[in-house]
Amino acid sequence: MKYGVSTDIGAIPDELFQFAQRDMATCGNKLGAKPAGYFMDAWLRFKKNRASVAAAAIIAAIVLFGVFAPLASHYKISDADGIYAKVRPYNPLFAGLGIGFWDGTCKKVLNDKYQIYLAGIGMGAEDKDGQAASWAAGTASPWCPIASEGEEYLKEGGRYRNSRVDTYKLVGFKYLTVTMDEYESIKAWEARTGRSVLYPMVDTSGPWCDPYNADDANFWYRHAPNGMPVDEKGRKMDLETVMRGGLVDNYVRDKSGSVVYCLPRDKSMVQIRALYCNYYIYRHGYGPHHLFGADAQGYDILVRLACGVRLSLLLSLCVSLINLTIGAAYGAIEGYYGGAVDLIMERIADILGGIPFIIVATLFQLHMVNTGRVSTLTGLLLAFVLTGWISTAYTVRTQFYRFKNQEYVLAARTLGAGDLRLICRHIFPNAIGTIITTSVLVIPGVIFTESTLSYLGIVNFNGATQTSIGAMLSNGQGYLATDPHIILFPSAVISLLMISFNLFGNGLRDAFNPTLRGADE
């Protein structure tokens, strides 16, 4: 401001002027800043949209889950253990906290009889040698299914408590039939690891066992036909008596009075009474823990869900790529040649597009899949491919109409470029942004439609070796009231997937739209 606002150049003293470029070459310099190409520019703008970046991260996480979860898990997709059907989600992080969240427990209303039955599992597990275990030892036992006891209340003359029960330990004991060799190997394993599998056999044919309960290995104590425990003289015991004096066992004893651990079944097989959880560890080498729980057939939900995610992603990726190719080619030919070619091709697309997708999918399933010609997945893929390309073709066609009469195309044609070169090199790149966006936005649509069709049972993905999210939802729907966890995880994952893909697609659309360049600054 020293020299004021004078615009009179003549008034500026000469010594203030300098030669600007005395030592610098004025030409031949490279530009300092990197030029931002189309994709670079899109990426720069995509990065600014935080929701889309987060969505992309979630999608990446779900993809990783789908790819790696089945590899990392103990369970295979075909592993079904009916004994652990419908067990609750169990996360080792929350297991010991007793907060009733993600620790394999569920709420159960216990009456006196059921309370004794459950505590009995713990007492039985503490009573390896038939020496009888006290109530306190039983409920403190790590095998006792009662995780936390609820407040007692009276209703209609009965005492009840809303306790939390561990669904894994609820299995308790099981009668198993094994070979003599396996019996010996279990014994050796017991000695080696210090875990108890074999427990005293129960006299199921005697007067103290109700024939109705003969198959239930958890009724190791003497009980009346209604399931209430009785003492040595056959008098019924109530909860207080049991808590004071414990239960009276109903074990098979040999002549010397000691318990037996197996009963011969036939020439080579024996029947044993095993603490099933330890038996499971003996068989598999790991404990029965399902991070997302197990469904009604005893499949591990985590692995099945990961396989469902895999299937959805694989299908939608294939559909997206194939439709992209067909749609781009079709739209390019339509748009470039115009006229009669356009008219006819447009009518074909109109008619194909008019068929509701559900009918296409149904007919493909009935004709190709049910007759065994192709697999379920291929059948569904074909159905998607039949009509899915129409929207891509339409987008490409519009782009071609916009650009094919521009001067630069005319210039290229004058220079001798052929049709193919004009289409591929000169006009098509204009449509790339829109094509990428539509192909990404196709993916959530395909995932949604696939899950809907498999939910409705039109497409059948139910099986030991394959499953889809829709099939899992359909199987779990009947257990919504009692075992909501079966439906919770598939619903959560598909919702997350849909939300993320929509956010991601919107971000891409904005990023690839050059008219928005600089609009957000």
Next chain:
Amino acid sequence: MYMLKYVLKRIGLLFLSFFVIMTICFVLVKLLQPELPMLGQQAKAELARREALGYNKPILEQYAIYLRNIITRWDWGTSWKIDYLCDVRKVIADRLTPTLILNAYSILISIPVGILLGVIAALRKNKPADHIISTLIMLFVSVPSYVYAFIVQYLLGFRLNLFPVMLSSLYDAGGSWFSPAMIKSMALPVLALSFGTVADLARYVRAELTEALTSEYMLLARAKGLTKTRATLSHALINAMVPVLPMIISLFLGILGGSMIIERIFAVNGIGSLYIKSIELLDYDVFIAASMFYTFISLSSSILVDLSYGFLDPRIRMGAK
């Protein structure tokens, strides 16, 4: 003139598509071989029935007869599996009622709520109210309808025990579609159907109204001295409604199609479950008729939506180059 030509062209195309799709459906379905009883009196009777119904004639001849019956007598055939010996027209009409009523309730609730939310979000753009509504819209547009059907069914039905979890049958509800018991049992499916529609509508209204509010005629209206409320109500809102109304029309047509998945979750004996049952049991005539019903709905709704633009907004001229 443009308009008439355009309408005629579209209707002609509709019939062409309809005919082609029907032919494909008919031929493909008839090509399927159902399992027939192999032995005894039943097999004889079944084979005789198939012979008498003309199932052994060439498929194209069967198709000609089928078409003739439809054109001359509007006879869409007979159901053999779902409702034994019942006219297909009656089967569809019976199943249409619950679908129609449920979806009508849902639309009646969704339209005002959706428009209201959209207007609020647009007027309070980039304020907390808008952020909340926009997030909810994003959530409800993306999450599949069956997921919130499960949530609604679990929370309101099983846990809080407020409403029946399934639609009660006509008999249980006292023989009327409008008895209190029936309306109460309709609450959950209607709610589940409405979430998505509300979100769709609100998103659309928000986008259109935002654009209208920032347009130049609004500036002019304000410059003329109109209050903000007045300008918004009589200029922006009306212009924003032009693209929204066709959407409402397509919603009304969507009523007829209904939602198969909601019908399955809430055990509604509607047109969606009819379609699925007809596939499972391979009831030819019902399957074709239900398929054509869906096709007709989707074809005609696209025409009506396109035409309504022309009628509502004089600036849009249909078929003009």
